[in-house]
Amino acid sequence: MILIDDLETFLGIADGTDTALLIAIEEEAVAWFEKQTGRFFGAEEAVTEIVLGGGESDLYLTEEPGGTVSVIEQAYFGATQETITAANDDGWEVRDQHLARKGGYVWQLGYEYLVTYTRGYTEDAAAVADVSPADIDAPADVQRAIKGIISFWYNGGDPASGTSQKTSETMGNYSYTRGAMFSNAEAMLNAVPGLRETLGNWEDVRI
Numbered sequence: 001m002i003l004i005d006d007l008e009t010f011l012g013i014a015d016g017t018d019t020a021l022l023i024a025i026e027e028e029a030v031a032w033f034e035k036q037t038g039r040f041f042g043a044e045e046a047v048t049e050i051v052l053g054g055g056e057s058d059l060y061l062t063e064e065p066g067g068t069v070s071v072i073e074q075a076y077f078g079a080t081q082e083t084i085t086a087a088n089d090d091g092w093e094v095r096d097q098h099l100a101r102k103g104g105y106v107w108q109l110g111y112e113y114l115v116t117y118t119r120g121y122t123e124d125a126a127a128v129a130d131v132s133p134a135d136i137d138a139p140a141d142v143q144r145a146i147k148g149i150i151s152f153w154y155n156g157g158d159p160a161s162g163t164s165q166k167t168s169e170t171m172g173n174y175s176y177t178r179g180a181m182f183s184n185a186e187a188m189l190n191a192v193p194g195l196r197e198t199l200g201n202w203e204d205v206r207i
Helices: 004-011 019-037 140-154 185-191 195-202
Strands: 045-052 058-060 066-074 092-095 098-101 112-119 123-125 168-171 174-177
Touching: 004 019, 004 140, 019 140, 019 195, 140 185, 140 195, 185 195
Parallel strands: none
Antiparallel strands: 045 112, 058 098, 066 112, 092 098, 168 174
């Protein structure tokens, strides 16, 4: 998501310092953020999401759908499939993060709907192995949160090994003491400004 040059500038370190470590931490930070929110923050890709109908007119997806969207209905896995065409009288239209059914029709209760669409963000520069993560145009608040996580982990050492190179450190508006780093996520949520709020803003909440 964030280029090495940007990370080095944010961390205030010289070019080429701990490149491999930063790549690993950046990948883990994005994965952690995605797991906590239930959302996707990678480059654009096609995905098929299986959503159960709730007997209502709205079908909620994990992400706001982009690209060409298609919907297939089946009563259960292995049942006869039927394509629900958007333009038909019993079709649907995209409204933000959900599909609204037309003509008073509903997404049948308990039925499976296979929704294929494009999710993710524009990739400005592809990742190069052992050189840099991809440059992905994710929302600004998410990028700030990821940088905060990376800074928190990096300044405590390698999170994969659970070791800390320093006993204490002050970075901007927060500080930590060795021992609190890897015990639980609560220490990081308290330490990184705005992280808890950003996670809450992006958390996948099904209505």
